[in-house]
Amino acid sequence: MAALSAEAIRRVCQLQREEGRQCLRELLRWEEFDDVRDLRRSIELDCLYSSVVFAMEKGLPWPAAAEAGKLTEELLNEIKGVSSPWELPPAACCSPLFLIANQKRGRQRCSTGLKRDKLAACEPKLSPFNPQVLCDYFCNTLIRHYPLYQFVLCRERDAEQTTAYLEICVPPQPLPLMAGVNAEVWQYQQQLAALSAAEAQKRTDMLLLRETLHLEREHMLQRVYDDLKSREEILDRQVLETLMKEVVGTQIQALREILQTEIQTTFEILELRLQKKVLTLNPPVPYPPPPSLEDRAKKAAKAQQQKKKK
Known part of the structure; x- marks a missing residue:
């Protein structure tokens, strides 16, 4: 000092x-x-x-x-x-x-x-x-x-310190007020988007399952072919019939699973489309409500009169 x-x-x-x-x-x-x-x-x-x-x-x-x-x-x-x-x-x-x-x-x-x-x-x-x-x-x-x-x-202090790291998530940048919609309209749009996304996901899952079953069938046929190729003795009729039945049975099982999945997925997609159709037939009333046809006609006539005066 x-x-x-x-x-x-x-x-x-x-x-x-x-x-x-x-x-x-x-x-x-x-x-x-x-x-x-x-x-x-x-x-x-x-x-x-x-x-x-x-x-x-x-x-x-x-x-x-x-x-x-x-x-x-x-x-x-x-x-x-x-x-x-x-x-x-x-x-x-x-x-x-x-x-x-x-x-x-x-x-x-x-x-x-x-x-x-x-x-x-x-x-x-x-x-x-x-x-x-x-x-x-x-x-x-x-x-x-x-x-x-x-x-x-x-006197020295007894230091007891606990360190915690907290991740702070910054809120997203809000949209301009002109882009805002009524809460009911926004909820309606979210429901439509969710139904569309669920339908697209169902189609994607069906395609993935079909590709997976086809790959399994190809791998099974390749294993049978490799097994036949590795045998040195001549195969008799009975062994060939058994192998053919196994191959055909595997293909039929794969096709059955594909058909069952496609049928089930098709019903689910139809149900989603039905829900979307019901939503589109009953949209929420926007706020403020749109002007009636009579009001719009009066507004158009008034605009034409002002244009003629100019």
């Missing part, structure tokens, strides 16, 4: 709280940190910022406000690991604020000459501000919550 100028302190105080905190952090040349993960650093920055803002709100000049922040930084560094604020090392006990606090509590830890020198060095920077007001500020904040500050400044 000693390197901060009055202009820098004024710029910090003129910003909003969060922006002012970040500006003060940059002026102090602290690295950027997360307020939640690095709670200790966040509390230290809050103390420095609050002391500077407090001095500004009390009407302290900008150099004196910088001095208030400097005193806060010194106190935070000097109280680390000290069980009681009144048991600070001699250098800390000689700070002006603690001298005032000790005088207020009737505790004397330093010589009178040393106190006079410290107060004399601090008084010009705080003038015309009453040092007692700044002392009361630290007594009501830092000293009152001293064990809490000790806990934060001296």
Whole structure:
């Protein structure tokens, strides 16, 4: 804080709280940190910022406000690991604020000459501000919550962090309002499209099944042919009849399955077409409803009259 100028302190105080905190952090040349993960650093920055803002709100000049922040930084560094604020090392006990606090509590830890020198060095920077007001500020904040500050400044936090990755799907770009339709009309169009898609899928499934059965039949015939080709003995009539019956039976079974599938699919397609026909015969009424023939005739006649006048 000693390197901060009055202009820098004024710029910090003129910003909003969060922006002012970040500006003060940059002026102090602290690295950027997360307020939640690095709670200790966040509390230290809050103390420095609050002391500077407090001095500004009390009407302290900008150099004196910088001095208030400097005193806060010194106190935070000097109280680390000290069980009681009144048991600070001699250098800390000689700070002006603690001298005032000790005088207020009737505790004397330093010589009178040393106190006079410290107060004399601090008084010009705080003038015309009453040092007692700044002392009361630290007594009501830092000293009152001293064990809490000790806990934060001296004890390491147990880090328990869970990371979850959430995929965010951006909504599609909406269509222009001119392309919008009535909700009932849109639902009607979706039903027609679904029936058409189901009919096309039925036809595709039937073609795929037909091709699959044909391929199986070809593979079976190829296996029979390879089996006959691998035999060296001469086949008699009975063996040939058995093989022919097997081949014919396989082909008949494949054709039966194809016919059954085609018949079943044809009935399903006819059912889908019937549903589509029922929908097309009962379309929803658009909103707003279209003009009647009489209204359209009047509108056309009015347009012709205006055209003749021109």
